[in-house]
Amino acid sequence: MTSPSKPSSTGVGDSSLFGRGRYKFWALGAILLLAFWSMFTGTVTLKWSAGNFNGLSSSDMDAPIHADLDVLEIEEREKVVRHMWDVYAHNPRIRLPRFWQEAFEAAYEDLASDDQTVHDAAVSEIAKMSMRLVELEPPPHQSSTVRSS
DSSP, X not given: OOOOXXXXXXXXXXXXXXXXXXXXXXXXXXXXXXXXXXXXXXXXXXXXXXXXXXXSOHHHHTSOOOXXXXXXXXXXXXXXXXXXXHHHHHOTTSOOOXXXXXHHHHTHHHHTOXXXXXXXXXXXXHHHHHHHHOOOSOOOOOOXXXXXX
């Protein structure tokens, strides 16, 4: 008669890489790997998003205009805007610079309005925009005079 024997514990289960207690180790390792990978990609993404890759980003265009603008300079700009509007509205043969063309096309309804306050508000807004983007005075001409000796 043979006696019942115990199954041996020297099988594949304990000595294997994926043994009974080893799955906890692998699960913890996978969680840590995912956590470090997530931190790494988040850091890289933040560094890339903080960089200024555009020469003229939209945040530069959205910067508020200072409230302490010189009143005389704004009035001078408004005179220029009114003159350029007259040129735009009455002389179709004259080609305006790009800024003026786009500004007048965008604000055409306001500038052509019969309501003077709407018209003045549009002129004032274009004048303030032109302070950042348009230089009124042309660069000084260098005269090449010949000196007689």
